[in-house]
Amino acid sequence: xxxxxxxxxxxxxxxxxxxxxxxxxxxxxxxxxxxxxxxxxxxxxxxxxxxxxxxxxxxxxxxxxxxxxxxxxxxxxxxxxxxxxxxxxxxxxxxxxxxxxxxxxxxxxxxxxxxxxxxxxxxxxxxxxxxxxxxxxxxxxxxxxxxxxxxxxxxxxxxxxxxxxxxxxxxxxxxxxxxxxxxxxxxxxxxxxxxxxxxxxxxxxxxxxxxxxxxxxxxxxxxxxxxxxxxxxxxxxxxxxxxxxxxxxxxxxxxxxxxxxxxxxxxxxxxxxxxxxxxxxxxxxxxxxxxxxxxxxxxxxxxxxxxxxxxxxxxxxxxxxxxxxxxxxxxxx
Amino acid sequence: xxxxxxxxxxxxxxxxxxxxxxxxxxxxxxxxxxxxxxxxxxxxxxxxxxxxxxxxxxxxxxxxxxxxxxxxxxxxxxxxxxxxxxxxxxxxxxxxxxxxxxxxxxxxxxxxxxxxxxxxxxxxxxxxxxxxxxxxxxxxxxxxxxxxxxxxxxxxxxxxxxxxxxxxxxxxxxxxxxxxxxxxxxxxxxxxxxxxxxxxxxxxxxxxxxxxxxxxxxxxxxxxxxxxxxxxxxxxxxxxxxxxxxxxxxxxxxxxxxxxxxxxxxxxxxxxxxxxxxxxxxxxxxxxxxxxxxxxxxxxxxxxxxxxxxxxxxxxxxxxxxxxxxxxxxxxx
Numbered sequence: 001x002x003x004x005x006x007x008x009x010x011x012x013x014x015x016x017x018x019x020x021x022x023x024x025x026x027x028x029x030x031x032x033x034x035x036x037x038x039x040x041x042x043x044x045x046x047x048x049x050x051x052x053x054x055x056x057x058x059x060x061x062x063x064x065x066x067x068x069x070x071x072x073x074x075x076x077x078x079x080x081x082x083x084x085x086x087x088x089x090x091x092x093x094x095x096x097x098x099x100x101x102x103x104x105x106x107x108x109x110x111x112x113x114x115x116x117x118x119x120x121x122x123x124x125x126x127x128x129x130x131x132x133x134x135x136x137x138x139x140x141x142x143x144x145x146x147x148x149x150x151x152x153x154x155x156x157x158x159x160x161x162x163x164x165x166x167x168x169x170x171x172x173x174x175x176x177x178x179x180x181x182x183x184x185x186x187x188x189x190x191x192x193x194x195x196x197x198x199x200x201x202x203x204x205x206x207x208x209x210x211x212x213x214x215x216x217x218x219x220x221x222x223x224x225x226x227x228x229x230x231x232x233x234x235x236x237x238x239x240x241x242x243x244x245x246x247x248x249x250x251x252x253x254x255x256x257x258x259x260x261x262x263x264x265x266x267x268x269x270x271x272x273x274x275x276x277x278x279x280x281x282x283x284x285x286x287x288x289x290x291x292x293x294x295x296x297x298x299x300x301x302x303x304x305x306x307x308x309x310x311x312x313x314x315x316x317x318x319x320x321x322x323x324x325x326x327x328x329x330x331x332x333x
Numbered sequence: 334x335x336x337x338x339x340x341x342x343x344x345x346x347x348x349x350x351x352x353x354x355x356x357x358x359x360x361x362x363x364x365x366x367x368x369x370x371x372x373x374x375x376x377x378x379x380x381x382x383x384x385x386x387x388x389x390x391x392x393x394x395x396x397x398x399x400x401x402x403x404x405x406x407x408x409x410x411x412x413x414x415x416x417x418x419x420x421x422x423x424x425x426x427x428x429x430x431x432x433x434x435x436x437x438x439x440x441x442x443x444x445x446x447x448x449x450x451x452x453x454x455x456x457x458x459x460x461x462x463x464x465x466x467x468x469x470x471x472x473x474x475x476x477x478x479x480x481x482x483x484x485x486x487x488x489x490x491x492x493x494x495x496x497x498x499x500x501x502x503x504x505x506x507x508x509x510x511x512x513x514x515x516x517x518x519x520x521x522x523x524x525x526x527x528x529x530x531x532x533x534x535x536x537x538x539x540x541x542x543x544x545x546x547x548x549x550x551x552x553x554x555x556x557x558x559x560x561x562x563x564x565x566x567x568x569x570x571x572x573x574x575x576x577x578x579x580x581x582x583x584x585x586x587x588x589x590x591x592x593x594x595x596x597x598x599x600x601x602x603x604x605x606x607x608x609x610x611x612x613x614x615x616x617x618x619x620x621x622x623x624x625x626x627x628x629x630x631x632x633x634x635x636x637x638x639x640x641x642x643x644x645x646x647x648x649x650x651x652x653x654x655x656x657x658x659x660x661x662x663x664x665x666x
Contacts, residue, residue: 063501075463078452079402
């Protein structure tokens with residue numbers, strides 16, 4: 001290909017927009033629907049410019065009716081379209097929970113396999129912008145609880161660019177969780193970057209002493225912690241789960257069997273969260289490989305507060321990861 | 334009821350009336366058999382009978398075309414039968430057999446049938462409306478000249494999804510016929526005890542939707558109203574709303590002592606039984622003989638016996654197939 005080897009400098013937001021644009025160009029059944037996706041250009045400016053290029057039929061501004069437009073996405077998917085529904089934040093998605101959980105996730109099963117729902121729902125998740133307790137939560141772990149849904153969390157430019165097309169090709173509902181702190185992240189993306197798988201975890205940094213298991217917005221804090229640990233000769237492996245459902249237990253277990261230590265980093269709350277699930281699977285499949293109890297570094301059990309110092313304290317940070325690993329390997333710093 | 338009086342003057346077409354009568358009688362006899370089979374523990378779970386409301390399904394389905402889509406509720410046996418889903422597969426579904434129209438996975442509340450575009454069987458009140466909006470959106474975007482009919486009870490008007498869906502369908506001028514079956518009680522809650530405004534058409538009209546009440550105990554009136562709505566919707570005029578004023582003769586489900594209504598009220602409504610009403614009108618005009626009636630009863634009894642036999646002979650899905658239909662087994666086109 002003529003684009004081989006070429007890279008473009010861009011943000012995560014631009015990678016996502018490129019993916020949307022590509023999908024709209026490739027498949028006439030694809031359309032985008034959500035609050036302020038058109039004229040406004042998207043709450044997080046992901047869809048900026050798409051209305052001008054593709055028109056109001058395919059870039060559909062909706063009323064503030066999460067349940068109706070998510071349900072309409074389900075209906076349109078049943079009717080032969082390939083809708084991409086954007087929900088401003090995961091907190092707002094709770095207004096559409098009935099449609100997501102009772103319809104999107106169940107209809108294939110209830111209908112005995114007759115009605116699959118090829119629907120993609122994108123939404124922002126996570127804290128870090130001082131948006132307080134109704135715009136900052138990380139509820140993707142809740143959704144990962146639901147059979148019938150596929151849950152992915154792109155944390156890299158490649159995944160921001162590649163997961164959407166794979167999600168559109170999937171015959172069943174896929175929820176894409178985009179951490180708001182990632183939109184401005186810059187990097188290099190191959191000009192010919194394309195679809196990526198939706199069910200394998202990725203080892204983002206190889207290591208031998210401890211496995212740091214994370215996803216989404218916490219990935220780069222975890223990578224940063226691993227870099228700091230390397231300076232004190234602790235080799236940390238960083239696993240980016242990428243998908244929370246299905247959960248790639250095999251990659252996690254393989255890593256833990258090699259390092260014999262596991263730290264899970266999740267911005268979601270600890271109690272009943274996805275970190276508990278990952279920990280349980282490690283117990284079930286690698287218990288005798290462990291040299292130390294699994295450690296979890298999660299969001300503090302508090303609605304996310306507004307002031308920066310409290311918000312920072314409520315979220316997993318690199319320093320806490322470094323400290324936990326040091327304690328685990330018997331070093332105190 | 335003035336609407337009944339209006340249609341009483343109409344000269345009836347014998348063949349057509351017989352087909353409407355047959356549909357209503359099929360539904361009535363089928364459900365009487367269901368109640369019996371429920372008592373015999375052949376059918377379990379919830380069973381919501383439509384007895385008394387048959388004129389709505391028979392009248393509306395007489396107008397809808399094979400290409401159109403139907404979205405229904407948990408009280409949908411009548412809709413499914415009148416739509417053309419076979420009595421055999423509906424009965425097998427209630428038996429939980431894999432020959433059922435949803436492979437036994439749904440039961441009474443979740444009848445689905447791709448061949449007749451019957452999209453359930455939705456047991457969350459109001460939950461089907463956004464899906465109907467989406468099906469209609471898909472048709473409009475694809476230039477399909479077809480209609481989606483969405484059935485729901487008057488209880489649904491209290492749900493946010495009703496209002497969101499009315500607005501979205503009207504805003505986008507989508508081809509939906511909203512068929513509200515007002516049987517006066519949302520389970521045990523009378524309309525006047527749950528709504529500040531009990532004029533349902535007024536609610537729909539507030540969204541700029543053409544809306545009118547229909548005598549839902551009169552199958553001819555139900556058919557005429559549906560025709561009028563259908564033509565308006567089909568010609569691109571946006572959605573219509575029909576309030577079918579009807580009554581449920583039996584309990585809400587099989588576990589309902591009916592403490593919320595007077596026996597006298599039920600008896601009064603039974604005097605307006607849609608089946609005997611049509612029979613009388615046909616007899617008055619010399620369109621129905623005793624022989625005709627006996628022949629109809631015999632045919633229907635034969636169909637129901639056959640359906641029960643089919644269900645009895647059906648097979649249970651092997652337990653090792655339990656987790657099928659959570660995700661698609663093939664890639665969608």
